[in-house]
Amino acid sequence: xxxxxxxxxxxxxxxxxxxxxxxxxxxxxxxxxxxxxxxxxxxxxxxxxxxxxxxxxxxxxxxxxxxxxxxxxxxxxxxxxxxxxxxxxxxxxxxxxxxxxxxxxxxxxxxxxxxxxxxxxxxxxxxxxxxxxxxxxxxxxxxxxxxxxxxxxxxxxxxxxxxxxxxxxxxxxxxxxxxxxxxxxxxxxxxxxxxxxxxxxxxxxxxxxxxxxxxxxxxxxxxxxxxxxxxxxxxxxxxxxxxxxxxxxxxxxxxxxxxxxxxxxxxxxxxxxxxxxxxxxxxxxxxxxxxxxxxxxxxxxxxxxxxxxxxxxxxxxxxxxxxxxxxxxxxxxxxxxxxxxxxxxxxxxxxxxxxxxxxxxxxxxxxxxxxxxxxxxxxxxxxxxxxxxxxxxxxxxxxxxxxxx
Amino acid sequence: xxxxxxxxxxxxxxxxxxxxxxxxxxxxxxxxxxxxxxxxxxxxxxxxxxxxxxxxxxxxxxxxxxxxxxxxxxxxxxxxxxxxxxxxxxxxxxxxxxxxxxxxxxxxxxxxxxxxxxxxxxxxxxx
Numbered sequence: 001x002x003x004x005x006x007x008x009x010x011x012x013x014x015x016x017x018x019x020x021x022x023x024x025x026x027x028x029x030x031x032x033x034x035x036x037x038x039x040x041x042x043x044x045x046x047x048x049x050x051x052x053x054x055x056x057x058x059x060x061x062x063x064x065x066x067x068x069x070x071x072x073x074x075x076x077x078x079x080x081x082x083x084x085x086x087x088x089x090x091x092x093x094x095x096x097x098x099x100x101x102x103x104x105x106x107x108x109x110x111x112x113x114x115x116x117x118x119x120x121x122x123x124x125x126x127x128x129x130x131x132x133x134x135x136x137x138x139x140x141x142x143x144x145x146x147x148x149x150x151x152x153x154x155x156x157x158x159x160x161x162x163x164x165x166x167x168x169x170x171x172x173x174x175x176x177x178x179x180x181x182x183x184x185x186x187x188x189x190x191x192x193x194x195x196x197x198x199x200x201x202x203x204x205x206x207x208x209x210x211x212x213x214x215x216x217x218x219x220x221x222x223x224x225x226x227x228x229x230x231x232x233x234x235x236x237x238x239x240x241x242x243x244x245x246x247x248x249x250x251x252x253x254x255x256x257x258x259x260x261x262x263x264x265x266x267x268x269x270x271x272x273x274x275x276x277x278x279x280x281x282x283x284x285x286x287x288x289x290x291x292x293x294x295x296x297x298x299x300x301x302x303x304x305x306x307x308x309x310x311x312x313x314x315x316x317x318x319x320x321x322x323x324x325x326x327x328x329x330x331x332x333x334x335x336x337x338x339x340x341x342x343x344x345x346x347x348x349x350x351x352x353x354x355x356x357x358x359x360x361x362x363x364x365x366x367x368x369x370x371x372x373x374x375x376x377x378x379x380x381x382x383x384x385x386x387x388x389x390x391x392x393x394x395x396x397x398x399x400x401x402x403x404x405x
Numbered sequence: 406x407x408x409x410x411x412x413x414x415x416x417x418x419x420x421x422x423x424x425x426x427x428x429x430x431x432x433x434x435x436x437x438x439x440x441x442x443x444x445x446x447x448x449x450x451x452x453x454x455x456x457x458x459x460x461x462x463x464x465x466x467x468x469x470x471x472x473x474x475x476x477x478x479x480x481x482x483x484x485x486x487x488x489x490x491x492x493x494x495x496x497x498x499x500x501x502x503x504x505x506x507x508x509x510x511x512x513x514x515x516x517x518x519x520x521x522x523x524x525x526x527x528x529x530x531x532x
Binding site for chain 1: 408416419422424436437438439440441442443444445446447464465466467468469471472517
């Protein structure tokens, strides 16, 4: 069977063939580049260390950091854990209050929940209906004992871009550390840790055409940010994260970030063209709602709710497309997307959402096919939907007495 | 999630999709579920003078299993007396469609829809 068209780039991207090619040379005996960077006594070790240093430069370059400020991790989830737990533990004497938002990734939310069990106090900000944090609310939540603010750059479900420079300014003025999860923004929109006053920044390789299983945490050196290590061992990565470095993974991440920096504008323009095409193509489908602010967002993501059509049945109908849904039915939990709910979307609209995300290898033909399928399948499902009938008959669904179950 | 062939068949080719006139004395309508929960079923039956369900139709907002469950019960209730139709159990629906545990609530909803349609019909004919 033909594989579905891949429109789930926010979940993961394919590895760029140029990246994969370079990675392979660091695995096999052919090129003699398989060494352990911690081996200081021979050429194999030195070559691996050189390769890692180069990758470090590429990653640092994309975010305007110093290569010495990059700590390799297994991915953005580990980076989030290391940043939040590391700061919380090291600065516990200074205070135990952390501020984050309700639409953060689970790697941040669950880490904060865990810290609450150890006596930390966490404020979860409610975003506005456009998905953005209210800066006044953030400022009002800051206290004497606030040690960390953790806010993501680009949201994974709806693609909105938070006002990181303004948040950074607020934090710096109060000497509160600022952590940013940039897993969804690196390579998609510019990041400058200096200009944005970011102290800690989580990065992932596999969202930007690198391999899975590798990420990094930027840790500011001036003024110095301290962390309590979460992984103990040989003292790698200046003691912040022990463990033999995965040379081929790191080389892959470095190359992916080098390409991302080089092709950022090109990738952005490509994604924008596809997004506009998709938006125009679905605009004549009645009762569709774009989730998240239309101006402050990356073009690689479009999250749309098609009212009166349930998300899972729509995904089933769209089996020629690989997309994801905010509907409860697709996951083990019975709750619809917590991000869409936090935005104040009704349960119905949250249940009816589909996330399209695309990138470097998506073509206009892919988008055209998606548009064609959406028209067909939504028509079909609405012809099956009692809610659609009621809407067409002018019934206000909010006034109906439902038998909740 | 993988769907059984029977769910896929009912989902691809739903049986008896449609609407009967609610004012028709012979029609009973059952609407169950809630949009907030992600599924709403509307099942309608047309009952003849002998008390036999001679036609049935549905419309469902919900996942594939919910659509398949309601499609299946429209087939099952046809030709049955009201009493026999009321005997249909959710476990039979779940078994026929090989629903996984997380989808059992779809079969429960279908059973509720039959019962609701029958009581609506009976309410119309009281007195």
